[in-house]
Amino acid sequence: MGLDYKWVFWNTHKKAYDRLIVSGMVIYLVLFFTISFLTNPEIIAETVIIRAFGSLAIIMLHIILAIGPLTRLNTKFLPVLYNRRHLGVSMFLAALIHGIFAIIHFHALGNVNPIYSLFTSNMDYGSLTNFPFQVLGFFALLILFVMASTSHDFFLHNLSAKTWKRLHMMVYLAYALVILHVFLGAFQQETSVFTTATLFLGWLTLVSLHLVAAFKESKVDRFVAEKNTEGWHKVCPPEEIEESRAKIFTVKGERVAIFKYDGKLSAIHNVCKHQGGPLGEGKIVDGCVTCPWHGYQYLPHNGQSPPPFTEKVKTYALKIEKGMVYINPKAFPEGTAIPPISSS
Amino acid sequence: MKRSDEFYIGYQKEVGPGTKKLLKRFIWITVLILLTGAAVFGFFQRPAVNSTFDFGNPTQVSGVYHESPYPMLRVPLAENEFKEIVLLGFGKSGPNPFLKDLRERKGDLNGKQLTIEGQLIYYNGRTLLEIDDSQKVMVSGTGAYEQPKSMGTRTLEGEIIDPKCYFGVMKPGYGKIHRSCAALCILGGVPPVLVTKEENNREVYFLLTDVKGNPIHQDILPYIGQPSRLTGQVKELGEWRIMQIDVSQIEKLKKESSIY
Structure with a gap:
């Protein structure tokens, strides 16, 4: 959490995370270059650079896209999510080196502008196998650039979490463009079954992880609460909620987290104001609901971040009848204090 | 069954043992993916041929210039033995921009003996010459060339x-x-x-x-x-x-x- 903007709020974990990113990238590049020049001695450096950075960016993109569903399936993966934006920016830099070298190599030093050439030097837009695959890569790189350049809390706050999240969901469009770029480009000429199978396996893994995670989450949304005469939703007995933790329920299409702490119960909106993290998967730490994604905190009884922070989420009224917790589906405005109820 | 009480907060130093164990496993799997990826994408590339571009290593070549049909230089190798060298320009261009000055001064270049300092490109018995400077093309006489x-x-x-x-x-x-x-x-x-x-x-x-x-x-x-x-x-x-x-x-x- 921060009140002002810095390039990076460094801490031990972020430093360790970045060291691992750089080490992984260096290991990949060194091995790719070594194998390329040993097994293909006539190859030229420009080709190896384009291929090394392009393939590295694709592998990194797969890892990045796997992190989200992995954390939804097992919260112990959360440290990997914590600094994912640095991984994203590193992946963009690898893709950028691939793109710049490819544009210089194939499109520069001609009698037309290299970017104009990228769109016009192959006009077979109506053909699948002859399609100008470079255009797909260019648009993917453009999306990754927008994402990388807004991967900072300054943009997150100024664009609003919702807009920022929508913008960053475009990574899936970028992924689709990248896959098409490779299958309609490199794989049309470099037709090894092993490289094709590797990328197919990556795609399959990502699709499976997303489907399994979505199925797990859909259980929460499928929950249909009984309503009492006043329209309150009957959710669960208080014993079902662990101390300092929450249970998530969907009421009126909104996910709400009911927290138990110090013998009390409070309900707040499940979506963190920072990046939309699931507050209900967080924990009460130092008396505050703590978001599992980046540690943003809210007081459970009023949904307000502790001063001097200013984030606020909606709150909900709870009551216990005949040993069951009931929630009023009508949310109070963000930051409204609601007295907690006793959990016993 | 009570779930593990481990909870990771990025800005705090402590990391639970279960989380640490899983992270170590994740890192090793990621390294394995990177190594496998580099091996697969690095190894399964079509072998490049032994063609050569003498980049940064210019050679002076003399021969009879002709345009039948593209600018070429007929270079003598031995008695009655010649090589037809295709002329090219710098970057993605033909030789004409680099021959323009000479044409303006000397007129039609067909049949002129030219000495050109450029960078050779060769493969499979064919040779081409990249001209990157019009000042490195000189006329030194006339000569005969063959018709196709x-x-x-x-x-x-x-x-x-x-x-x-x-x-x-x-x-x-x-x-x-x-x-x-x-x-x-x-x-x-x-x-x-x-x-x-x-x-x-x-x-x-x-x-x-x-x-x-x-x-x-x-x-x-x-x-x-x-x-x-x-x-x-x-x-x-x-x-x-x-x-x-x-x-x-x-x-x-x-x-x-x-x-x-």
């Missing part, structure tokens, strides 16, 4: 490439990935060349012209970098062949190029 000899009409299958990249500047300098670059080179004045394979798997190279023997550039762009069938009058000029074609009669073939 007719070899009849032929129909051939192959791929149209730009010879600058194919014979050494780029690897690979053919196919779909390189198609845009080949289009720019040919548009810039590099002669289009058809590469075919004979029955003995030997590559044969045809400089392509229109049916009247004039250079073609723009019109052939849609056919570059893909398997095609061409029919035309074939002529021989030293180690090169020339094919005079009607571009509109080129037939695109839906199959993998035989030159790969």
Whole structure:
């Protein structure tokens, strides 16, 4: 959490995370270059650079896209999510080196502008196998650039979490463009079954992880609460909620987290104001609901971040009848204090 | 069953033992993915050919200049033995921008003895010379050059490439990935060349012209970098062949190029 903007709020974990990113990238590049020049001695450096950075960016993109569903399936993966934006920016830099070298190599030093050439030097837009695959890569790189350049809390706050999240969901469009770029480009000429199978396996893994995670989450949304005469939703007995933790329920299409702490119960909106993290998967730490994604905190009884922070989420009224917790589906405005109820 | 009480907060130092264990496993799996990826993508690349571009290592070449059909230099190697060197310009361009000054001063260059300092490109017995400075082209006399000899009409299958990249500047300098670059080179004045394979798997190279023997550039762009069938009058000029074609009669073939 921060009140002002810095390039990076460094801490031990972020430093360790970045060291691992750089080490992984260096290991990949060194091995790719070594194998390329040993097994293909006539190859030229420009080709190896384009291929090394392009393939590295694709592998990194797969890892990045796997992190989200992995954390939804097992919260112990959360440290990997914590600094994912640095991984994203590193992946963009690898893709950028691939793109710049490819544009210089194939499109520069001609009698037309290299970017104009990228769109016009192959006009077979109506053909699948002859399609100008470079255009797909260019648009993917453009999306990754927008994402990388807004991967900072300054943009997150100024664009609003919702807009920022929508913008960053475009990574899936970028992924689709990248896959098409490779299958309609490199794989049309470099037709090894092993490289094709590797990328197919990556795609399959990502699709499976997303489907399994979505199925797990859909259980929460499928929950249909009984309503009492006043329209309150009957959710669960208080014993079902662990101390300092929450249970998530969907009421009126909104996910709400009911927290138990110090013998009390409070309900707040499940979506963190920072990046939309699931507050209900967080924990009460130092008396505050703590978001599992980046540690943003809210007081459970009023949904307000502790001063001097200013984030606020909606709150909900709870009551216990005949040993069951009931929630009023009508949310109070963000930051409204609601007295907690006793959990016993 | 009570769930583990471990809870990770990025800005706090402590990490629970279960989380640490899983993270270690994740890191090792990621390293394994990176190693496997580098091995697969690095190893399974088509082998590059031993073509050469003497970049940064200029050579002075003397011979008789002629334009039949593209700017070339007939260079004597021994008595009655010559090499036809195709002339090219810097980057994705033909030689004409670098010969313009000389033409303005000396007129028609056909039959002139030229000495050019440029960078050689060579592969499979064919040589090309890149001129990157018009000041490095000098006239030193006159000489004779041969006219192409007719070899009849032929129909051939192959791929149209730009010879600058194919014979050494780029690897690979053919196919779909390189198609845009080949289009720019040919548009810039590099002669289009058809590469075919004979029955003995030997590559044969045809400089392509229109049916009247004039250079073609723009019109052939849609056919570059893909398997095609061409029919035309074939002529021989030293180690090169020339094919005079009607571009509109080129037939695109839906199959993998035989030159790969």
